[in-house]
Amino acid sequence: MEIEEGSNATKTSKITSRTILLGIIPFVVLGAMIIFLLNSPETLFPNSIKPLPEVSIEKIELSDGRIDVFVRNTGPSEITIAQADVNDRIHPAAIEPGRTLARLAGAKVVIPFVWNAGEPYEIGITTADGTRFSKAIDSAAQAPVPTFGQASTFALIGTYVGVIPVMMGLLWYPFIRRLSANKYNFFLSLTVGLLVFLGIDALLESNEIAINSLAATFNGQILIIIVAAVSLLSLLYVSQKLVVRASRASKSDIDYIDNSKSEPRGVGTSRPVVSSSQQQLLVRPIAISMMIAIGIGLHNFGEGLAIGAAVLLGEVALSSFLILGFALHNTTEGLAIVAPMAKTRRIPIAKLLIMGLIAGVPTIIGTWLGGFLYSPIATIIFLSIGAGAIFQVVYGIGSWMYHMNGSRGLLTNASIIAGFATGMLIMYLTGLLI
Amino acid sequence: MNYTMLTLIGIAAAVITGTIFASLYRSPINAQDLSKTEQLGGHTPGYPSVKTTGDVLDPTSLPIEPKNAALDPAKYLREFNYGRISEAANGTTIREFTLIASDQDTKEISPGVFYNVWTFNGTVPAPTLRATEGDLIRINFINNGTHFHTLHFHGIHPAEMDGVFEGIAPGGKFTYEFIAEPFGVFPYHCHIQPLEEHISHGLYGALIIDPKEPRPSADELVMIMNGFDTDFDTENNFYAVNTIPYYYMHHPIQIEKNKLVRIYLLNMLEFDPLNNFHLHANMFHFYPSGTLQTPSDYTDVATMNQGERGIMEFSYKYPGKYMFHAHKTEFAEKGWMGTFLVKDMAVGDKSINESSNNPSSLSTPDYLTQLNNNSNTTGLKPPGGIE
Numbered sequence: 001m002e003i004e005e006g007s008n009a010t011k012t013s014k015i016t017s018r019t020i021l022l023g024i025i026p027f028v029v030l031g032a033m034i035i036f037l038l039n040s041p042e043t044l045f046p047n048s049i050k051p052l053p054e055v056s057i058e059k060i061e062l063s064d065g066r067i068d069v070f071v072r073n074t075g076p077s078e079i080t081i082a083q084a085d086v087n088d089r090i091h092p093a094a095i096e097p098g099r100t101l102a103r104l105a106g107a108k109v110v111i112p113f114v115w116n117a118g119e120p121y122e123i124g125i126t127t128a129d130g131t132r133f134s135k136a137i138d139s140a141a142q143a144p145v146p147t148f149g150q151a152s153t154f155a156l157i158g159t160y161v162g163v164i165p166v167m168m169g170l171l172w173y174p175f176i177r178r179l180s181a182n183k184y185n186f187f188l189s190l191t192v193g194l195l196v197f198l199g200i201d202a203l204l205e206s207n208e209i210a211i212n213s214l215a216a217t218f219n220g221q222i223l224i225i226i227v228a229a230v231s232l233l234s235l236l237y238v239s240q241k242l243v244v245r246a247s248r249a250s251k252s253d254i255d256y257i258d259n260s261k262s263e264p265r266g267v268g269t270s271r272p273v274v275s276s277s278q279q280q281l282l283v284r285p286i287a288i289s290m291m292i293a294i295g296i297g298l299h300n301f302g303e304g305l306a307i308g309a310a311v312l313l314g315e316v317a318l319s320s321f322l323i324l325g326f327a328l329h330n331t332t333e334g335l336a337i338v339a340p341m342a343k344t345r346r347i348p349i350a351k352l353l354i355m356g357l358i359a360g361v362p363t364i365i366g367t368w369l370g371g372f373l374y375s376p377i378a379t380i381i382f383l384s385i386g387a388g389a390i391f392q393v394v395y396g397i398g399s400w401m402y403h404m405n406g407s408r409g410l411l412t413n414a415s416i417i418a419g420f421a422t423g424m425l426i427m428y429l430t431g432l433l434i
Numbered sequence: 435m436n437y438t439m440l441t442l443i444g445i446a447a448a449v450i451t452g453t454i455f456a457s458l459y460r461s462p463i464n465a466q467d468l469s470k471t472e473q474l475g476g477h478t479p480g481y482p483s484v485k486t487t488g489d490v491l492d493p494t495s496l497p498i499e500p501k502n503a504a505l506d507p508a509k510y511l512r513e514f515n516y517g518r519i520s521e522a523a524n525g526t527t528i529r530e531f532t533l534i535a536s537d538q539d540t541k542e543i544s545p546g547v548f549y550n551v552w553t554f555n556g557t558v559p560a561p562t563l564r565a566t567e568g569d570l571i572r573i574n575f576i577n578n579g580t581h582f583h584t585l586h587f588h589g590i591h592p593a594e595m596d597g598v599f600e601g602i603a604p605g606g607k608f609t610y611e612f613i614a615e616p617f618g619v620f621p622y623h624c625h626i627q628p629l630e631e632h633i634s635h636g637l638y639g640a641l642i643i644d645p646k647e648p649r650p651s652a653d654e655l656v657m658i659m660n661g662f663d664t665d666f667d668t669e670n671n672f673y674a675v676n677t678i679p680y681y682y683m684h685h686p687i688q689i690e691k692n693k694l695v696r697i698y699l700l701n702m703l704e705f706d707p708l709n710n711f712h713l714h715a716n717m718f719h720f721y722p723s724g725t726l727q728t729p730s731d732y733t734d735v736a737t738m739n740q741g742e743r744g745i746m747e748f749s750y751k752y753p754g755k756y757m758f759h760a761h762k763t764e765f766a767e768k769g770w771m772g773t774f775l776v777k778d779m780a781v782g783d784k785s786i787n788e789s790s791n792n793p794s795s796l797s798t799p800d801y802l803t804q805l806n807n808n809s810n811t812t813g814l815k816p817p818g819g820i821e
Contacts (some may be wrong), residue, residue, distance in 0.1 A: 065482030065484075066482060066484055080546065081491065081546075082491065082544070082545070082546035082547045083491045083492075083493055083544070083545075083546065083547070084491055085768075088764075088768070089764070089767035089768060090493060090494065090679070090767060090768050090769060091494075092490070092491070092492035092494055092495065093490075093491045093492065094484065094486030094488050094489065094490050094491065095486075095488050095489050095491055096486055096487055096488030096489075097487070097488050098488055098489050099488075099489040099491065099546070107488070108488075109491070110484055110486060110488075112481065112482040112483055112484045113482070114481070114482060126547065126664075126671065128546055128547060128548055129547075129548060129549075129664070130543075130547050130548070130549050130662070130664020130665055130671060130672075131664070131665045132664075132665050132671060
């Protein structure tokens with residue numbers, strides 16, 4: 001990384017006003033074309049037909065005697081909303097701030113309506129050209145309002161779903177420490193299996209939201225890939241920095257840093273081809289565990305958003321059984337955090353607790369945000385960040401295991417393969433409970 | 435362990451979260467701003483109402499802008515066109531009409547909803563034509579549209595006057611001529627394929643042929659039950675009598691107590707196989723197709739298939755406001771409902787007239803208002819049996 005900065009510095013000094021001018025020329029031409037097209041007569045493209053309107057119904061909230069419908073103009077041009085209906089029957093409504101919506105502008109449609117709890121409804125919005133857009137409510141339920149009581153309920157859900165299971169998983173720490181190398185390999189790869197499952201799950205879930213709840217304009221599926229990739233790359237960068245800094249801070253492993261610096265660019269500095277001194281062995285697993293905690297925290301934040309949103313949208317009835325399912329599913333996350341630290345020196349309990357909180361508490365924050373301020377695009381972004389984070393951790397553990405096993409290789413080790421498969425299977429089976 | 439880095443990640447995550455929520459929910463909505471508020475809802479007794487600072491979307495009680503509308507239902511209701519009258523050598527009365535087809539206009543068919551209507555003489559439905567049995571009807575038909583169009587009348591006439599096999603090209607003309615027979619009420623419409631498309635866009639109207647011996651004097655109304663499929667999914671989005679949904683809810687049809695009312699009722703609804711008409715607090719004599727002088731039924735619901743029609747005759751015994759609507763309630767709740775305001779001319783009550791111009795009075799049945807305001811001074815009594 002130092003090499004990169006250096007080469008940039010030499011180039012930076014050469015930028016002159018002439019260079020800037022050359023850089024601007026394409027923009028000038030582009031600007032000219034934009035001005036020409038915006039002012040061109042309609043006869044230029046005589047066959048152009050009027051673009052079709054598109055309205056996205058992003059969220060429907062039910063409260064006493066009224067239905068609030070949050071709409072957004074996701075079509076190519078300005079639209080006017082003409083009327084609203086419930087179950088395809090016209091009802092008086094109001095639209096705030098006004099009936100005319102600029103491109104991508106949002107509005108709230110208020111329909112005074114006495115709804116019956118537990119019944120499905122369909123809300124329709126008709127534009128001035130008579131096109132109707134609709135969204136279904138699976139089961140009518142009072143929308144959560146951000147009161148202290150409701151926030152406490154969500155906090156309780158988040159605690160049961162996120163914090164407690166992770167903490168329970170951490171209790172495996174002493175058990176993991178007593179394992180032989182081969183069994184340890186098994187549990188480490190089991191962790192990888194769990195995480196790969198979580199990563200895929202997050203991608204699939206955000207894909208589902210992108211298809212069902214996000215207007216095509218937002219290109220949700222591309223967004224997932226971009227966010228997950230950027231998240232993965234930046235967390236890789238951060239984790240390498242963490243390892244290097246921590247090693248440097250201990251001032252006893254100059255060898256490691258020197259070697260990594262001398263590596264050619266493009267090859268990950270994490271490749272453990274260098275000195276396997278005691279210091280690195282001590283520092284690196286903790287960094288990996290911390291990254292796992294952060295990755296799982298981001299994942300749980302996305303999961304919390306999804307749970308809160310599901311409650312808000314009336315898609316799930318929260319039951320003890322559902323929460324138990326989530327809890328079982330998430331207990332394995334604690335195991336994932338402690339697994340890499342089994343062969344290091346004993347970790348203070350406070351540090352373990354901090355990691356557990358980093359991984360678990362975001363669930364609570366997620367349920368609050370999802371339940372009170374649902375936004376499909378935010379949910380997609382956080383699930384994707386979580387997916388990127390998890391794949392970074394997978395890479396981290398993978399390279400760590402590669403380092404530990406040295407020349408023996410990973411794929412020839414039966415316990416590693418078995419562990420990976422078991423991890424995935426556990427997640428699949430506990431997932432059936434949700 | 436480097437906590438600076440963790441802090442940085444935390445801050446970055448917080449900033450991303452904040453930006454996303456802020457950009458999505460930087461909503462201009464401020465429900466608490468009561469400086470410019472309107473109330474809506476409450477149009478039905480016991481129904482919730484809310485206050486808003488935004489625009490009200492309410493076709494049930496907001497009158498349509500007449501400038502853009504596909505029809506002025508108040509005018510259409512009692513407008514009969516008898517044609518340019520002349521007399522043939524043999525003494526037959528000749529009634530000459532001109533109908534011009536067009537298919538390029540976009541007009542309002544419900545408040546704020548614009549639809550490409552296809553019209554004869556610019557309105558949906560087309561003008562009501564009226565003749566007496568035995569008259570010669572001559573129609574100068576001009577196609578000002580971009581599609582082929584024809585005029586197809588129900589009734590008895592020669593094959594070449596049936597308007598089916600000889601389509602009139604855009605810019606073309608044709609003169610339809612036939613003897614008005616038998617007496618009754620008949621639809622007329624374009625008969626070009628695809629038929630459903632041409633009819634559902636609005637190319638239809640009513641022809642009334644009076645018997646030589648005139649029917650008893652009455653307050654005569656024309657009502658065409660119709661609808662519009664504005665999103666082209668072969669299901670109607672709007673239903674009405676005389677095109678504009680809910681129009682007669684906020685513009686009640688004023689009739690007189692004990693005076694005979696005669697409605698020429700036609701069903702030109704496309705897509706839905708059945709439609710019907712239900713009269714409140716009264717019964718009517720029904721003459722299917724209006725072709726016989728004796729009623730076939732004394733009832734309060736008339737059900738019609740596509741193209742069916744008939745004549746209804748009734749008079750109201752008590753003054754007040756009465757609903758009429760499709761008893762297929764789906765259609766009613768998508769616009770097909772209206773009200774009669776029965777006035778007692780003997781009493782000359784003014785309060786009914788005043789309230790009829792005020793849409794908000796719809797929230798309370800008129801007879802209740804009457805009771806509250808002047809129960810001692812007027813002879814008005816609520817209809818028996820109603821609370």
